[in-house]
Amino acid sequence: MSLKIGSVELANPYILAPMAGVTDLPFRLLCKEMGAGLLCTEMVSAKAISFHNKNTERLMETGDGEHPVSLQLFGSDADLICEVARQIEERPFDILDFNMGCPVPKVVNNGEGSALMKNPALAEEIVRKTAAAIKKPVTVKFRKGFDDDHVNAVEFAKRMEAAGAAAIAVHGRTRAQYYAGRADWDIIRQVKEAVKIPVIGNGDVDGPESARKMFAETGCDGIMIGRAARGNPWIFQELAAYDKGGSIPERPQPAEVKNMILRHAALQIQYKGEYTGIREMRKHVAWYTAGYPHSAALRRRVNEIDSIAQLEAMLELWVAMHTTKTPGGHFLG
Known part of the structure; x- marks a missing residue:
């Protein structure tokens, strides 16, 4: 259409x-x-x-x-x-x-x-x-x-x-x-x-x-x-x-969500700089991860990040929680 x-x-x-x-x-x-x-x-x-x-x-x-x-x-x-x-x-x-x-x-x-x-x-x-x-x-x-x-x-x-x-x-x-x-x-x-x-x-x-x-x-x-x-x-x-x-694709897996968030963050930094870009990503991270297991723990911690390195590390731990079935508190508190 x-x-x-x-x-x-x-x-x-x-x-x-x-x-x-x-x-x-x-x-x-x-x-x-x-x-x-x-x-x-x-x-x-x-x-x-x-x-x-x-x-x-x-x-x-x-x-x-x-x-x-x-x-x-x-x-x-x-x-x-x-x-x-x-x-x-x-x-x-x-x-x-x-x-x-x-x-x-x-x-x-x-x-x-x-x-x-x-x-x-x-x-x-x-x-x-x-x-x-x-x-x-x-x-x-x-x-x-x-x-x-x-x-x-x-x-x-x-x-x-x-x-x-x-x-x-x-x-x-x-x-x-x-x-x-x-x-x-x-x-x-x-x-x-x-x-x-x-x-x-x-x-x-x-x-x-x-x-x-x-x-x-x-x-x-x-x-x-x-x-x-x-x-x-x-x-x-x-x-x-x-x-x-006529078929609906499955919801993206956490690893794909992580990659999209990091791509989004990279664009934010490219156009707005790291200080502003990462802070603006905090609300986006909450939206991206809503409904996924362990997302509440991630949302609690995401407001503490102020660099792309911290965001990437936190998302890596979040993905690991899904692949290793480890309780969220072990990684994110």
Whole structure:
């Protein structure tokens, strides 16, 4: 299966969702290696770009091996966003995405993220002006609605299409839900039936079987994978394998997990240096090893590491616990 967004052709319809603090360049490269059809950057403040913020430059960095990649902006000033979009269009990204679904209070309280679902006229103005100003496809990610009393995803989707969006991604939860409860796939179906542009479903897809179920129940054109990809770039490989042969590969063995963590850490160090890279790996290690025997002991100790050598030694001991059946306390305490 493939998916086309404007002029950008994806090899498959499986998309890495933008996640703050997760989908940086090193992690995106791993997901690309595992077969993700489209990668999305962490969301970037349009206002911060206009101020030439140094940290924002890093968020916008893309690599040669990750295309196609979508750069995600957030903001609420239509003219500022439009001008920023013009300024950055020559950067090596393929799609410009707008975040109109982020539920975090500091974003929402500024009238940004999912707050824009309460102001669809402004949301439409942002997309209309930007889509007219740049040649790259413009997409929008939003939610079911702001809360259960304001479910407006269908009408919102129609306005985004009319404004010139090349595709839309719908998270089947309201802002009030954050990430709790079950995602409402029926609202994704309703949106798909209401517009002609590609619709990407998001929410509660954690593997090949749930992905196939979402396609069947909603008719969506693509699926965005968020939390299920944390510590699990293999999910994109599994989705592709299931589509080809109908079987789900076995979960990676601890030795393979160790190798992926070390590859991830090496990329973090390459792009951010050892001090920052290793500290950022601590949360990733917890995600990578969740559900495996002895992972609790590893997670307790991982916050103490501050070098790649310490990380490698700790992971070697963790793998040894699985191969020698030695109790975890003997190695990790």
